[in-house]
Amino acid sequence: MSLIVRYMRLADVPQVVTIDHQSFNPPWTARSYAYEITESTYTHMMVVEEAGKPEPQSFWQRMLGVPPEQPRRIVSYGGLWQIADEAHISTIASHPQLRGRGFGEIALAGMVQKALNQRASYIVLEVRVSNVSAQKLYHKYDFEIFDLKKHYYSNNGEDAYDMRLDLADAAVRQRVSQRFATLKQRQPFADDYTQTARGR
Secondary structure, three states, rough: OOOEEEOOHHHHHHHHHHHHHOOOOOOOHHHHHHHHHOOOEEEEEEEEEEOOOOOOOOOOOHOOOOOOOOOEEEEEEEEEEEEOOOOEEEEEEEEEOOOOOOOOHHHHHHHHHHHHHOOOEEEEEEOOOOOOHHHHHHHHHEEEOOOOOOOOOOOOOEEEEEEEEEOOOHHHHHHHHHHHHHHHHHHOOEEEOOOOOOOO
């Protein structure tokens, strides 16, 4: 198994939408993702992709030199908006069957590092007050509760915490970069996102 962190592509949308529908109510539409990928000028959508073992080949595929197909699946994804010096994590989720394996943390760490490389001064996100596990992850990355947004979620009127990470602080920037490097050592992945120009 190998992992890569990269920009989201249109071909990823069906897998991403499947995860989204299993994770959120209301979910984003396929059209929303397509817009973010192809039309929005301030969006940095990303995925964490897992490549499995190559599929067994037939005799003729081997004889003809057809390269073996490597099954790939999206294990987590996220969306980062950046306008001026503000970065905003618009969405983040892991495949429901693969939670607890650190893929969501890789997505979060990748977006935080991207914002840092883009010279954002701070990052904002919203999280349900009931989503304690997500809040723990955000706190681990130095996000702090800034405000409470009453009745933020349209499906049930639940409140959201407005959480923020101050990237203007040099000590925080250093911790962010060190945490990203440590995560890469602990759970190796190729990084084709944080320092790569936005793809189309």
